[in-house]
Amino acid sequence: MESPFPGMDPYLEPYWPEVQRRLVIYTGDTLQFQLPESLRVRVQQRVFVESDDPEYRAIYPDVHVVEREEPPGAPAPAEGGVAVDVPLRVHLDNEPLTQGYVEIVDAASGSRVVTVIEFLSPSNKAPGEGQDLYRQKQREVRAAGANLVEVDLTRTGRRILLLPPERIPPSHRTTYQACVFRAAKPNIVELYAMPLGRRLPTLAIPLREGDADVPLDLQAIVDRCYRNGRYDDLNYAAEPQPPLSPNDAPWADGLLRSKGLR
Numbered sequence: 001m002e003s004p005f006p007g008m009d010p011y012l013e014p015y016w017p018e019v020q021r022r023l024v025i026y027t028g029d030t031l032q033f034q035l036p037e038s039l040r041v042r043v044q045q046r047v048f049v050e051s052d053d054p055e056y057r058a059i060y061p062d063v064h065v066v067e068r069e070e071p072p073g074a075p076a077p078a079e080g081g082v083a084v085d086v087p088l089r090v091h092l093d094n095e096p097l098t099q100g101y102v103e104i105v106d107a108a109s110g111s112r113v114v115t116v117i118e119f120l121s122p123s124n125k126a127p128g129e130g131q132d133l134y135r136q137k138q139r140e141v142r143a144a145g146a147n148l149v150e151v152d153l154t155r156t157g158r159r160i161l162l163l164p165p166e167r168i169p170p171s172h173r174t175t176y177q178a179c180v181f182r183a184a185k186p187n188i189v190e191l192y193a194m195p196l197g198r199r200l201p202t203l204a205i206p207l208r209e210g211d212a213d214v215p216l217d218l219q220a221i222v223d224r225c226y227r228n229g230r231y232d233d234l235n236y237a238a239e240p241q242p243p244l245s246p247n248d249a250p251w252a253d254g255l256l257r258s259k260g261l262r
């Protein structure tokens with residue numbers, strides 16, 4: 001059960017809330033026993049209300065359906081004795097979202113945060129509380145002298161990595177990106193280019209100054225998400241949502257046709 005794509009599968013993006021949770025858990029599992037003895041992986045979460053911008057809300061379920069105890073269609077009495085049909089009642093208020101992220105903490109120093117690993121969501125990249133909280137998290141991590149690893153595997157929204165988009169050279173303006181900030185070198189960030197047609201890289205995860213980096217094979221993590229989520233039922237005959245860029249679409253079409261999926 002494998003994705004037809006050699007790297008990130010763009011057809012997973014509509015399922016991002018579930019995919020992101022798997023990425024966080026599997027990343028923690030992968031790193032936990034590679035760490036020096038006093039370091040630990042801890043999975044954290046933040047909760048916020050999603051943006052009202054319809055351009056970005058479309059990727060998540062937007063309504064909570066509440067059904068009455070009566071079976072659908074059962075008549076209910078109204079004033080004057082006239083029976084009316086029972087409507088389905090839909091609650092339209094914004095639902096809180098929960099996002100997970102990975103922290104590596106030093107148990108020997110009172111659980112001081114050493115490294116934070118974030119898998120960005122479209123709601124981080126859209127104006128609103130999700131983006132505001134993420135920007136705040138970027139500032140707090142840097143101010144605390146911790147490392148920050150940002151992985152952006154979604155195409156919806158505007159990039160908000162620590163490295164501003166205008167500072168990224170054309171060679172690295174790829175479909176997906178990852179950015180590593182090392183507290184020991186606060187004036188430098190490491191950028192990983194991740195084109196659609198290429199295997200995802202293995203990232204060097206920084207720890208404390210003096211510790212060796214630990215590897216994180218992103219492709220292995222994404223492949224595990226695909227297998228365990230049983231996404232082999234995805235409809236590759238349709239266009240992915242959001243649509244691919246003009247540069248990526250012809251390549252993806254040829255790939256899927258060559259595998260008999262279109």
